[in-house]
Amino acid sequence: MRWINFRDAWLLAGWFLAIATAALVAWTFLQTPLSDPLGNTTQFLRLLRAVFVVLLVLVFTALLVIGIRRAQRGEEESRLLLDLGKSSLILADGSGRIQYVTRGAADLLRYPKESLVGKPVASLAAPDSAGAIAGLFAAPGNGGSLTTTELTGLRSDGTRVHLEATAERSTVHGAPVLGVLLRDLSERDELVQALTERGAQLTRSNRDLEQFAYVASHDLQEPLRMVSSYTQLVAQRYKDRPVDREGEEFLGYAQEGAGRMKEMIDNLLAYSRLETRGRPFAPVPMEEVFDRAVSNLQEAIRTAGAQVSRGPLPTIVGDATQLVQLLQNLIANAIKFRGPQPPKVEVTAEAAGSDWRFTVKDNGIGIAEENRERIFVIFQRLHSREEYPGSGIGLSTCKKVVERHGGRIWVESDGVPGAGTRFLFTLPAEGRAVRTRSTDSDPTPAKASSEVARTLIESRLSELI
Amino acid sequence: MTAVASYSAAGPPMQILMAEDNPADVRLMQLMLREAEVPSELHSVPDGEEALAYLRHQGKYGDAKRPNLVLLDLNMPKRDGRSVLREVKADPDLRRIPIIVMTSSGAEEDIRQAYDAHANSYVRKSGDLGALKEIVATIERFWFRTAELPRA
Structure with a gap:
């Protein structure tokens, strides 16, 4: 530590003062007579005393300067840090x-x-x-x-x-x-406003979606019903006329198309209702969910000679009906997309932080890398109807159920055909309802999305604060 | 108003009023009643206002016969089926007439609302001809043969 700093004028003055005082004191002491114990005044003793006093003054001054410098330095440092921070x-x-x-x-x-x-x-x-x-x-x-x-x-x-x-x-x-x-707080205020606007947007788009679901259920079904009823009627009437072989074929396609469209509309409606008709969350033992899913799939499991097993599964907070649907769809998928050997499906769960991570593992045909996102998109199918029938809605339903429960779902596969597939999904251990709405008590669609917005705002704010 | 006489068996044919804005649906019902061999007369009105006018013998429906059964669509122009249902079930004279709500809607609210408004039953229309025939046969069997209906 440099405790003598000649750039500081006041310090220089201080030192000057101290030396002057010391000199003055020394001079005074030199003048004052001093006797030794025997009563003799000696020049040497007087000198010794003066030197001692001068040293005392100098040491005292030095300590004072060090103290002041230290305090000053500490204050400057804390001010610097406060400004920096x-x-x-x-x-x-x-x-x-x-x-x-x-x-x-x-x-x-x-x-x-x-x-x-x-x-x-x-x-x-x-x-x-x-x-x-x-x-x-x-x-x-x-x-x-x-x-x-x-x-x-x-x-x-x-x-x-x-x-x-x-x-x-x-x-x-x-x-x-x-x-x-x-x-x-202005940044926070802006964020709150932005999130509130976003929430209002979500509310609007949710309402639009609900409206769409209503249109799909009523207005689209009506004309479709006419198409399918009357094509059936025509087919019945003209079935036995040999001249109309071609007509019969055409009618068959028309009927098949109408039937498929009806299935899609029904599925779309069911999918959109996952959100609006969800039940309030409650503790659900996943082992019971597994049992129910397996019992619903009994027929398919028996036909395919499948072996479906599970490890110990936890209890989570959620919508039991939807969770059964989730496991059921994943297990059914594993059985449907089976390889040459009898299907083996295993459902396990492990703790992952504040979540439970579930794995549905099979020994089926696997999924190529490039299709792993696509499979969760509604109505996306990877195979022709002849190879594997289906409407392409099962996995998007799974995704929606998992997301509604505050988790996420993804797929892992070794990419080698026949290596099998692992579907993984997380569910919060404590139950973190992203959106909850009871079946009957609340017919207004707007409320759910404003709840979403509020949850969003709250979580974003807690990050910010 | 269209009236189609079907087989008249022993007694007088059952009077059915169908409130339905889609003529193709009315025609289908007519065909199915005939196929199911239901001794009935099917009358149809295209909207809720006319349905009430028919039931109250108003205007051109002055000499309309009181129906034994009403098949009511929910979504109709002018006045929808929900409103007709409430109106009829609040009327001390008309409320005895059984009303079957026939609609394509499977929405939980619609079903509950209909029963809350004292609908006698709620049936979903089917796009499958076989299923529709079965529905008509069931309606006939229950309402015209099993259940006893008031004379007027």
Whole structure:
């Protein structure tokens, strides 16, 4: 540590003063007579005493300088750190005048840092926030809890800024002080507004979707029913006329098309209702869910000679009906897309952080890398109807169920045909309903999506704060 | 209004009023009643207002016969089936007439609302001819042969 710094004028003066004092004292002592125990005054003893006193003064001065330098340095360091950290801090005295501000606070209020010292704190707030400022000064003192309030700051250029002020009253050397930490809330406000707008958008698009589902169920089904009824009628009437062989073929295609379309409309409706007709979440033992899924698939399992087993499964919080549907679809898929050997399906679960990770593993035909996203898209099919019948809605239903429960689903496969497939999905251990709505008690579709928006806002805010 | 006489067996044919805006549906019902050999007369009205006018013998329906059974579609122009159902079931004279809601909607709300409004039953229309024939036969068997209906 450099404790002699000649660039500091005051230090130089201090040293000069100390040396002068020492010289003066030494001179005085030299003049004063001094006797040894025997009563003899000696020149040597007087000199020794003077030197001792001078050394004492010098050492004392040096210690004082070191102490002052240390304190000064500590203060400079903490100010530097406070400025660096961009904290907006204000220290005010008992009369409400600013004693110290950080650069962060000065920048936030758009004042030069130096110009703020001595200003009343109240002059930095909008008139309507006077009450909030007074509240800070009335906060409980030493050891009391922190007081937090929201107020409108007034910048040097007259603009306003929404602030959160956290204050604590204390005393320094017996004098009352108020420490205030300011936080700019405008960014949070913007985010809240953006999320609220996004929530409103979601509400609108959800409503549109519900409307679409209604159209699909009523208005599309009506004409379709006419097409299928009357083609059947025509087919019946003209069945026995040999001249109409071709006509019969054409009618067959028309009927088949109408039948497929009906299946798609029904499925689409069921899919869109996963959201709106979901039941409230409750604890569901997944082992029971597995049993129900397997019992629903009994016929398919027997026909395929499949072997379906499970490891220990946990209890999770969710919609039992939908969870049965989820496992049932995945197991049915595993059986449907089987290889040459009898299908083997295994359902296991393991803890993964705050989630449970479930795996549905099979020994079937596997899924090529490039199709692993596509399979979850509604109405996407990888195979022709002749190879594997189906409407292409099973896995999108799974995805929707998992997402509604706050989890995610994906697929792993070694890419080698015949290597089998692993469907994995997570479900929160505690139950984290992304969207919950009871079946009957709430017929308004808007509510669900505003809940989504609120959940979104809450989670985003908790990240931010 | 269309009236089609079907087989008249022993007694007078059953009077059925079908409130349905889709003429193809009415025609289908007619065919199915004939195939199921239901001794009945099917009358049809294209919307809810005319259905009420028919039941109350108003306007051109002055000499309309009181139906033994009403087949009511839910989604109709002018006045929909829900409103007709409420109106009829609030009428001390008309409410004795059994009303079967026949619609393509399988929505839980529609079903519940219909029964809440005292519909006598709720049947979903089917696009499958065989299924439709079965529905008509079942309606005939239950409402015209099993159940006793009031004379008027």
